[in-house]
Amino acid sequence: MAEVKILMVGPKEAGKSALANYIADAVQNSENPSLAPTKPTVGVRILEFDRQTKKGNQAVNVSVELWDVSGDRAYEGGWPAIMHNAMGVVFVYNAEKAGEEKDLEQWHKWFAVPQGLKESQCLILAHRKTDGKVAKQTSAKALAKIHSVSTTLEDNQPFIKEEFDKFLVHVTAAAAEMRDREEQNVLGQ
Numbered sequence: 001m002a003e004v005k006i007l008m009v010g011p012k013e014a015g016k017s018a019l020a021n022y023i024a025d026a027v028q029n030s031e032n033p034s035l036a037p038t039k040p041t042v043g044v045r046i047l048e049f050d051r052q053t054k055k056g057n058q059a060v061n062v063s064v065e066l067w068d069v070s071g072d073r074a075y076e077g078g079w080p081a082i083m084h085n086a087m088g089v090v091f092v093y094n095a096e097k098a099g100e101e102k103d104l105e106q107w108h109k110w111f112a113v114p115q116g117l118k119e120s121q122c123l124i125l126a127h128r129k130t131d132g133k134v135a136k137q138t139s140a141k142a143l144a145k146i147h148s149v150s151t152t153l154e155d156n157q158p159f160i161k162e163e164f165d166k167f168l169v170h171v172t173a174a175a176a177e178m179r180d181r182e183e184q185n186v187l188g189q
Contacts, residue, residue: 001050002172005065005085009111010092011103012071015127015153017041019092020068022153023164024049041070044082053165053172062172083111087178088121088171090164091143095126095150105142120170123163124148 008016017038021027024047045068053060069075069082089111093100104124112122124146149163 001061001063002175003063003065004087004168004171004175005067006088006090006168006171007067007069007082007086007111008090008092009069009107010071011094011100011107012040014071014092014094014100015129016071016092017045017068018129018153019090019125019127019151019160020045020047020066022157023047023161024064024066040072041068043075043078044069051165051168053169055169055173060169060172062168064168079110083115086111086115086117087175088123088167089115089117090123090125090167091146092125092127095128096130101126108142108146118174119145119147121174122146123167125160126150128152130154 008020010016021038026047026049047066047068049064049066051062051064053062067082067086069079089108091104091107091111093104095101108122124143126148128151130152147163147167149160151160151163153160
C-alpha cells in the first residue's frame, strides 16, 4: 500500500478543517457536512485514512496522512517540522472573502517551494461556506498551472472527494518516483 503525507494549508477560517474532515470521512454530521461543527486548529491536526484510487484501469490503495495545518501564523515556528516528508499540498482559501486568494502565493512560497513540489503535487480549493457566491479563482502567476477547484460542502460534496482522489493519483506517483530515486542512490546506481 502506498503511503503519502499531504498538507492542507491556507489562511485562518478558510474551511480547511471542515474540508479535511469531509475528505477523511471524519464528519460528525454526514448528511450535511456544512453543518458539522469545527473549531480553530491549534498547530496541526493529523487525519489518517485509506483510499482506493484508480490509475488507468488499476486500483491503487493509498494510506493518507492529511495534516490540517492552522492558518494562524503564531504556529509558524513549527512549519518546518510539519513540512518534513510532505508529498503534496492542498491550498484552501475562503472564496467569499475579498482578496484572500492573493495570499495563496505566499502560502505556496512557504509550503510548496521549500519542498520542491511540482504543480501536480498541489491543489487549490476555493472554498465557500455557503452556496451563495461564485468563487473567484486565483490569478497569481506562480499558481496558474496548479489545478484549482471551487468547493462548498452544501452541494458538491462527491465532487470534492473525486477531485482529491485525482490529486492523490499525482501525489502517489510522485512519492513512488522519489522512493525509486532514493533506492537507486542507496544502491549506488
